Amino acid sequence: SHRTYLERNPKSQTAYQDSFAYLPGGNTRTVIHADPFPLTFAKGEGSTLISVDGHRYLDLLGEFSAGIFGHSDPRIANSINEAMTGGWNYGGTCTYEKELAKKACERFGPSGLELVRFTNSGTEANTMAIATALNITGRKKILVFSSGYHGGTLVFPLSVMKGEMVAPMNLPHDFVYAPYNNIRETREIPDHLPPDSLAAILVEPIQGSGGCRPAGRRFLHFLRTEAHERKALLIMDEVMSSRLGYSGCSAEMNIRADLMTLGKYLGGGMTIGAFGGRKDIMELFDPTKSKLFHPGTYNNNVFSMAAGITGLDIYNASEVHRLNNLGEELKEDIQAILMHHGLYPDSYPSPRVGLVEIDSLQTGTKAYIEDHPDKLLQLPSMFVTGRGSMINVRFSGPDASQWQALFYHHMLERNINI
Ligand code: PMP
DSSP states (O other), X not given: OOOOHHHHXXXXXXXXXXXXXXXXXXXXXXXXXXXXXXXXXXXXXXXXXEETTSOEEEEOSTGGGTOTTOSOOHHHHHHHHHXXXXXXXXXXXXXXXXXXXXXXXXXXXXXXXXXXXXXSSHHHHHHHHHHHHHHHHOOOEEEEETTOBOSTTOBOOSSOOSSOSSOOOOOXXXXXXXXXXXXXXXXXXXXXXXXXXXXXXEEOSEESTTTSXXXXXXXXXXXXXXXXXXXXXXXXXXXXXGGGSTXXXXXXXXXXXXXXXXXXXXXXXSSOEEEEEOHHHHGGGOTTTOOOOOOOTTTTOHHHHHHHHHHHHHSOHHHXXXXXHHHHHHHHHHHHHHHHTTOSGGGSOSSOOOEEEOOBTTTBHHHHHHHOTTOEEEOOEEEEEEETTEEEEEEESTTHHHHHHHHHHXXXXXXXXX
């Protein structure tokens, strides 16, 4: 018999309700919310997540790309345990820090990483990269792109911020907004700015949160040239995309950034971010030159540094290749299924006219259809985007966001976390 989401997950529901007394929204990360309540997890093992209600899920989300090593890789665990035996919170430098920096610069050098500084998150890394660009150029404006995501305080919706459902809480920078992947329209924008006002261009080589949309090679080369000609800095946000190439995505595209930002898997699954790039710029963080200031209590915490060193060893060139191939195969398989069912945008004549009855997030598919024969949604089209190991399944059509939520629950019912 069919059990509803509520019936299957009473402990998650209780956990959610109980946490409201202390956490607005019941948790501390906006993006992990799901209606009617998100699952609470008790344990992670390899690629499996186990909820407080005891259900096991195959985890395809992988901590929004940071979880390359799964939830309990013994090699990562060992490196953290080893670091722990030496104690922590030195308030001074540690040996791990240099080792991770060396590995990062050797590896991402072809993308432009000559010198590096660590942070606690990708958000911080991008904030520091922007601050660096403003400081060294003495200019104010930063060119950013539609659907760009550079951290919790650097979010750029598809259409320019006009009362979106979730209001971006961006740091007050002088952002100039351009359409991603559109050379023709982007080209005109800097010409309308006051002369010598553009400090930086900040871009993801493939948008992650924006729907796994790769930038065209020509678009990125155009930005590289544009930044160079206007004496602005090109900041490549590779927090998510760096997993796609051994030396990062920029190197794959034959582009060297002035500054690049990293994060996610760089810490082996522990908290981390990094920014770095051209030696002549990053050298200004040398306190003996007393130019640029970058403190941070946990920047060099031993756990992130130690786990990161091990993580970079594990995620070597052949692993990068293997994961990308798995991703491409999965993408092709999903695409074939969608086409088979006539859901892929190209596989049916438009406009579509069908209406389907749907389930509710509260009660599960079958129960909802029985209870609400009046609830009808437009048939969506469904497509899969991404490159290599970065994949996203999306819906389009008037009811896209409801379909997205239904798809999420549909997969959860099949013990798959997406
Ligand atoms: N930039 C990109 C491209 C990201 O995908 C993310 C995280 N989703 C960030 C920056 C922010 O990183 P963090 O969540 O570690 O602050």
